[in-house]
Amino acid sequence: MKKNIIKTFRKSNITKGLFAAALLLASNIVFAQSGGAGAITTATSDIEAYVEPVSNLVQMIGAVVGIVGGVRIYNKWNNGDQDVNKELIGWGGACIFLLLVPTVIQAFFGI
Structure with a gap:
């Protein structure tokens, strides 16, 4: 009887330890994801800052190509x-x- 109680106690401690380790790892994953959202927001704002100058540059290149093509024609x-x-x-x-x-x-980009 005493051996059965000790075996049950050991199994219970192992189960509790594994559960605690799994809970700790799961909470670390949740904490790791919070920094990614900030990085995505920063990347989005950086890209939105470049959209206007790039579109102006493309329009200027289009104007030059249009003039050169018109002269060729x-x-x-x-x-x-x-x-x-x-x-x-x-x-x-x-x-x-x-x-x-x-x-x-x-x-x-919704600008």
Whole structure:
């Protein structure tokens, strides 16, 4: 009888120890997650700070590409080149793309 009580006591202590260790590890995981939320918030605010300058830069690049492409098409047209229509469609598509990208980026980030 006395041996059964000692075995039960030992099993009970082992169970309590394992439960305490599991609880301690679970609480450490919860504490570890709190820093990640702050890092995500910081990263979001950093990215939002870059959206406006990048969109302005893309619009400026689009303006330069548009002017250069317009001059190329004008020269081809005056020289009587037969590929003017294909060049014009490609140039127009590139200009529309470069004008829409900053708008889409700002809409994506909610700015």
